[in-house]
Amino acid sequence: MKKKQTVDHIVKWLRQYCETSGMSGFVVGVSGGIDSALTSTLCAMTEKPTLLVEMPIHQAQSQVTRAQQHMDFLENRFEQVSTVRVELTSSFDTLVQALPPSDNDALYNLSLANSRARLRMTTLYYFAGIHRFLVAGTGNKVEDFGVGFFTKYGDGGVDLSPIADLTKTEVYSLAESLGIHEDILNAAPTDGLFGDDRSDEDQLGASYPELEWAMNFIDRGEKLSIREREVLVIYKKLNRQNQHKMQPIPVCIIPDDLRL
Numbered sequence: 001m002k003k004k005q006t007v008d009h010i011v012k013w014l015r016q017y018c019e020t021s022g023m024s025g026f027v028v029g030v031s032g033g034i035d036s037a038l039t040s041t042l043c044a045m046t047e048k049p050t051l052l053v054e055m056p057i058h059q060a061q062s063q064v065t066r067a068q069q070h071m072d073f074l075e076n077r078f079e080q081v082s083t084v085r086v087e088l089t090s091s092f093d094t095l096v097q098a099l100p101p102s103d104n105d106a107l108y109n110l111s112l113a114n115s116r117a118r119l120r121m122t123t124l125y126y127f128a129g130i131h132r133f134l135v136a137g138t139g140n141k142v143e144d145f146g147v148g149f150f151t152k153y154g155d156g157g158v159d160l161s162p163i164a165d166l167t168k169t170e171v172y173s174l175a176e177s178l179g180i181h182e183d184i185l186n187a188a189p190t191d192g193l194f195g196d197d198r199s200d201e202d203q204l205g206a207s208y209p210e211l212e213w214a215m216n217f218i219d220r221g222e223k224l225s226i227r228e229r230e231v232l233v234i235y236k237k238l239n240r241q242n243q244h245k246m247q248p249i250p251v252c253i254i255p256d257d258l259r260l
Contacts, residue, residue, distance in 0.1 A: 001170055003177045007042065010162050015046040017160055018134060025049030025080075027133040029124050029155075031192055032066030035138040035163065037184050038175045040070070042162055043136050044078040051127055054085045055120045057092045058195040062187070069181050086123055092116060113193035117154025128159070137161040140171050142208055146215045147235060148242025149191075149204060156245060167215075168208035205234045 018025065026043040030036045030052045043050045052074060054067045071083040095115060102108035124135045137158030143149040144164045150156045163171060168189070176185055188199040189208065201207050206214070213228075214235035224232070 001173060003174055006170075007045070007174060007178065010042050011045045014043060014136075014160075014162055015048065018046065018048050021134065023134050024132040025051070025134070026136045027051045027053060027124055027127045027131070028136045029053050029055060029120055029138065030067045030071055030083075031138075032063040032070070032184065033138075033187070033189060033192070034168075034171055034175055034180070034184055035140055035143075036067075037070050037180045038171055038178070039136055039138045039163055040074060041175075041178050041180065044074050044081050047078075047080060049131070049133070050074075050078070050081045051131065051133060052081065052083045053124060053127060054083070055088050055123055056085075057088045057116045057119070059192060060195075060197065063190075063192050066181070066184050066187060070184060073179075073181060084127070088116075088119055088123065092119055095119070109194065113191075114151045114154055116193050117151035117191075118157075121154050121157040125157075134159040137164065139164055141165055141167050142211050142215060143168075145246060146211055147204060147238035148245040149200065149238070150245065151193075152245050155191075167212045169212060204238065206231045211235055 014026070025048040026046070028036060028040040028043055028050065030040055031054075040050065040052050052071045054064070054071065056064055074081045075083055092115070096112060102111070121135075127133065128135050135158045137144075137155070137160065139150050139155065139158075139161060140163055144156075144161065166174070172185065188201070190197075190199045191203070204211065210227075210231045211234075214231050217232060
């Protein structure tokens with residue numbers, strides 16, 4: 001990958017989109033992870049006002065520390081970057097108390113995890129609204145178009161997606177070239193939605209390099225290893241199950257003869 005040219009391309013795309021839309025800048029949720037670190041850095045490089053928002057909800061201290069390190073890094077480097085921390089733990093707990101419990105622990109915990117993402121999306125759009133900013137998405141290509149590893153109307157609720165055509169490997173490569181902190185580069189990818197130390201790989205059952213391989217796999221009849229066959233099964237299952245996230249919302253079309 002031509003790193004500098006790719007960075008310049010994305011930054012130019014962001015700047016032009018912002019100007020064409022008539023908006024004033026960008027707002028990015030910063031989690032302490034690699035995707036939000038790269039996205040926020042690219043937005044800051046446009047020289048447009050960029051607001052970085054940290055939104056902890058029962059967050060691990062390591063994630064909080066990495067997020068703060070990155071926000072400090074960008075705020076010290078770019079004069080048009082500002083930061084804000086919105087502690088959402090009490091708001092989330094109030095929501096949990098208001099909701100009825102479920103007998104299905106797995107679905108209950110997953111629903112609450114997705115509720116965290118949707119609470120954060122609401123917060124980002126609050127800031128976007130009062131500043132006339134665009135919400136920049138942080139999803140990469142494998143998450144957004146491969147396995148659908150995002151929350152619909154949570155981290156999937158954005159105005160534009162600057163890194164959605166980059167694989168996770170490419171995200172790491174560009175982030176390293178831009179001086180992203182080593183703690184972020186070395187941290188195991190996690191969505192941070194469950195309040196524990198589970199990684200993305202724990203949830204998905206495969207690493208990002210494995211999923212990238214599966215996403216680009218073309219069957220030419222070659223012999224596959226046991227693990228490669230396992231990864232293909234995982235990828236195809238997740239891709240099939242999460243098509244509802246990746247496809248446009250179905251619309252019931254009314255036949256012309258019913259309008260007569």
